[in-house]
Amino acid sequence: xxxxxxxxxxxxxxxxxxxxxxxxxxxxxxxxxxxxxxxxxxxxxxxxxxxxxxxxxxxxxxxxxxxxxxxxxxxxxxxxxxxxxxxxxxxxxxxxxxxxxxxxxxxxxxxxxxxxxxxxxxxxxxxxxxxxxxxxxxxxxxxxxxxxxxxxxxxxxxxxxxxxxxxxxxxxxxxxxxxxxxxxxxxxxxxxxxxxxxxxxxxxxxxxxxxxxxxxxxxxxxxxxxxxxxxxxxxxxxxxxxxxxxxxxxxxxxxxxxxxxxxx
Amino acid sequence: xxxxxxxxxxxxxxxxxxxxxxxxxxxxxxxxxxxxxxxxxxxxxxxxxxxxxxxxxxxxxxxxxxxxxxxxxxxxxxxxxxxxxxxxxxxxxxxxxxxxxxxxxxxxxxxxxxxxxxxxxxxxxxxxxxxxxxxxxxxxxxxxxxxxxxxxxxxxxxxxxxxxxxxxxxxxxxxxxxxxxxxxxxxxxxxxxxxxxxxxxxxxxxxxxxxxxxxxxxxxxxxxxxxxxxxxxxxxxxxxxxxxxxxxxxxxxxxxxxxxxxxxxxxxxxxxxxxxxxxxxxx
Numbered sequence: 001x002x003x004x005x006x007x008x009x010x011x012x013x014x015x016x017x018x019x020x021x022x023x024x025x026x027x028x029x030x031x032x033x034x035x036x037x038x039x040x041x042x043x044x045x046x047x048x049x050x051x052x053x054x055x056x057x058x059x060x061x062x063x064x065x066x067x068x069x070x071x072x073x074x075x076x077x078x079x080x081x082x083x084x085x086x087x088x089x090x091x092x093x094x095x096x097x098x099x100x101x102x103x104x105x106x107x108x109x110x111x112x113x114x115x116x117x118x119x120x121x122x123x124x125x126x127x128x129x130x131x132x133x134x135x136x137x138x139x140x141x142x143x144x145x146x147x148x149x150x151x152x153x154x155x156x157x158x159x160x161x162x163x164x165x166x167x168x169x170x171x172x173x174x175x176x177x178x179x180x181x182x183x184x185x186x187x188x189x190x191x192x193x194x195x196x197x198x199x200x201x202x203x204x205x206x207x208x209x210x211x212x213x214x215x216x217x218x219x220x221x222x223x224x225x226x227x228x229x230x231x232x233x234x235x236x237x238x239x240x241x242x243x244x245x246x247x248x249x250x251x252x253x254x255x256x257x258x259x260x261x262x263x264x
Numbered sequence: 265x266x267x268x269x270x271x272x273x274x275x276x277x278x279x280x281x282x283x284x285x286x287x288x289x290x291x292x293x294x295x296x297x298x299x300x301x302x303x304x305x306x307x308x309x310x311x312x313x314x315x316x317x318x319x320x321x322x323x324x325x326x327x328x329x330x331x332x333x334x335x336x337x338x339x340x341x342x343x344x345x346x347x348x349x350x351x352x353x354x355x356x357x358x359x360x361x362x363x364x365x366x367x368x369x370x371x372x373x374x375x376x377x378x379x380x381x382x383x384x385x386x387x388x389x390x391x392x393x394x395x396x397x398x399x400x401x402x403x404x405x406x407x408x409x410x411x412x413x414x415x416x417x418x419x420x421x422x423x424x425x426x427x428x429x430x431x432x433x434x435x436x437x438x439x440x441x442x443x444x445x446x447x448x449x450x451x452x453x454x455x456x457x458x459x460x461x462x463x464x465x466x467x468x469x470x471x472x473x474x475x476x477x478x479x480x481x482x483x484x485x486x487x488x489x490x491x492x493x494x495x496x497x498x499x500x501x502x503x504x505x506x507x508x509x510x511x512x513x514x515x516x517x518x519x520x521x522x523x524x525x526x527x528x529x530x531x532x533x534x535x536x537x538x539x540x541x542x543x544x545x546x547x
Contacts, residue, residue, distance in 0.1 A: 060444070060448055061448075062444045062448075080444070080447045080448055081448065082447075082448060082449075082450050084448065085448075085449075086444075086445065086448050088441060088445065090439075090441050092439075092441055092442055092445040094442070094446075094459070094463070095540055096463045096464075096466075096540045097540075105446070105449060105459070106449035106450050109446070109449065109450040109451045109452070109455050109459075110450045136543070137543040139540070139543055140543050153449065154449075157449070157450065
């Protein structure tokens with residue numbers, strides 16, 4: 001990491017007037033500024049292809065901006081950011097390792113003692129109700145189990161920020177609803193902040209403290225920022241009948257319409 | 265591989281969590297028995313057709329009876345020439361394979377990591393791969409003379425490219441997303457090589473080995489055929505030169521048995537490393 005530029009009360013993550021271009025084409029993102037406070041749950045909502053995943057890759061350090069900068073914990077991100085956990089859309093379990101070995105891998109690579117790894121892995125697997133599947137290989141797990149395993153692997157080293165790129169996209173509705181709540185609860189317990197990407201309005205309202213709507217363009221930019229004030233403990237079944245939840249849904253829908261360039 | 269985080273996890277689970285249920289195991293056993301019966305059946309039919317056509321449809325000079333071939337093999341066992349010649353072929357074959365594998369690993373890994381260098385060298389490697397080995401043997405005789413060194417050199421050439429291509433593509437085809445994930449999770453370049461690239465390439469490497477080992481044996485047999493005074497290739501050539509078709513067939517049977525045994529040994533040796541490939545969903 002380069003020179004620290006942290007100041008008291010500064011956000012954990014700050015994307016500052018970021019522009020990104022792929023190849024010789026035009027910018028896909030321009031002038032994007034997003035901040036995430038410690039422990040905050042922020043969702044990036046927007047139509048497909050508007051650059052939501054690109055912002056996660058910038059934060060993880062796997063991509064460099066053409067313009068602007070990314071400040072994480074007071075330091076500019078100029079290389080791979082090992083202080084974040086990242087759950088991508090793809091299945092990134094190592095197929096030759098058991099679930100327990102996959103989840104423990106970050107600790108092993110960080111030279112944590114074997115006994116401690118075992119204890120921490122089993123404790124986390126228990127929290128995700130995966131302890132009975134610890135010895136199984138990824139090919140033996142269901143889609144939902146794999147996804148929970150990937151959450152566990154991203155959380156095992158207690159990153160201060162969890163990046164999640166449409167993690168529930170490939171799951172059926174029931175599994176998705178269950179995991180959304182479970183995931184918010186476990187991340188809250190660990191005290192991590194989260195930057196979450198989705199194009200599902202209900203999902204955004206359910207899991208977030210704040211939603212940043214991206215769109216317009218190209219290049220895309222921030223269209224709206226909406227605070228979701230629904231309390232800390234959320235239950236999907238109850239919230240669906242809550243007037244405030246429905247209002248937020250409508251507000252997000254309007255913002256998303258604007259992001260798509262749909263004037264109606 | 266690193267499966268040590270849940271030692272004995274199977275043992276601690278209730279029966280309902282066991283990966284394979286008892287009926288499932290029974291079905292598996294039934295399948296294996298059925299497979300074995302059919303395999304033996306194919307062999308029996310093959311020998312029956314061979315035996316019935318030898319001396320009836322086809323002259324025994326061209327197609328000796330299987331009994332004659334077995335007699336020839338028994339004679340070789342009795343006078344010790346079978347094991348002596350098998351060893352004479354096997355040792356240079358395995359030496360050549362090991363040398364080829366080490367070289368293929370070094371070059372394959374290096375070129376998979378250096379895209380520009382691999383683009384530069386690609387036409388030359390493709391051209392070299394296309395050269396029939398038999399056409400280089402005269403040159404190798406000049407360099408190494410007639411003997412074990414020649415057999416080893418031919419075995420190296422016969423197996424090198426097969427191993428090289430498998431290592432090269434195995435290392436190169438690792439998903440960049442997987443690599444990024446391991447880097448973000450705290451991995452170093454060493455972790456990427458040891459925990460991601462090599463295990464990922466192992467499937468390719470094992471597939472390459474299964475083809476390269478018989479090829480290296482074929483390489484030695486070719487060298488023995490042309491220049492040798494020992495080995496299964498020599499047995500083959502000398503029997504053919506004496507118009508002893510039973511001896512020639514017996515040498516072919518020995519070669520087929522050697523290839524089969526080596527393939528099964530390789531499967532056994534690599535089974536543990538690839539056990540994850542065999543893992544199936546619990547019922």
